[in-house]
Amino acid sequence: MDSEAAGTGGLPVAAPWLVRSTSPLHCVLAFLAGAALQQGLDLPAPQDGLREALHLAGTVLANGGLLLVLWSFALFARRRTTILPGGAPSRLLRNGPFGRTRNPVYLGMLASYAGLALMFDLPWALALLPVPVWILHAAILPWEEAALHARFGTDYLAYRDAVPRWL
Structure with a gap:
């Protein structure tokens, strides 16, 4: 999503640094802080x-x-299409896990974070999730x-209304 944000009249807007820094980095930093x-x-x-x-629950998660x-x-x-939050998507994905949740990558990443915290006996990392x-x-x-929404308009709105953000 490179860049067109709603309310800009279609003008390109760079992704904010927090978006460009990627959520895996945020998870790693929180996990390491919890481990420390x-x-x-x-x-x-x-x-x-x-x-x-x-440990068993963590392994499954x-x-x-x-x-x-x-x-x-x-x-x-x-x-x-791009996997990067700040990239420009070429199409909406609606099949596979995207038919059940709009954010399967984030959901999977958070489940893995929680699972690793349980597997490595790091409840304080879990507390920082x-x-x-x-x-x-x-x-x-x-x-x-x-x-x-800016890129796909009503197609995205229909998808958003049909599929929950998480589960």
Whole structure:
């Protein structure tokens, strides 16, 4: 979405730095901050049976999220459109996971984040998950949605009305 944001009269507008910096970076930084808190402050982690259950849940979440991201990227590649939030999409994707959620890449990425935090015994990284979620809601998704509306008009509005943002 390079650049046409709603309300600009169709004039190109560069994506804000928070959008261009990408949500994977926001997730990595939040995750590392949580890991640093966990290790640096020697904060408690789950023990024994609970720990094993959390590892299993984390493995399922992390792998499921990764598969969702890879499936979405494959669809982007097959349809020859950009995966970059600040790029210019050539078409709307409506099949596969995009038929169930408008943001399968972000959903998969957040699931993987949560899963990795559980797998590596980092509850404090999990506690910081709201930070990248907030950045998504406050900056990235509003910009992307405005750019998609500016680019695809009523086609995007129909898609937005038919498919939920998350699930």
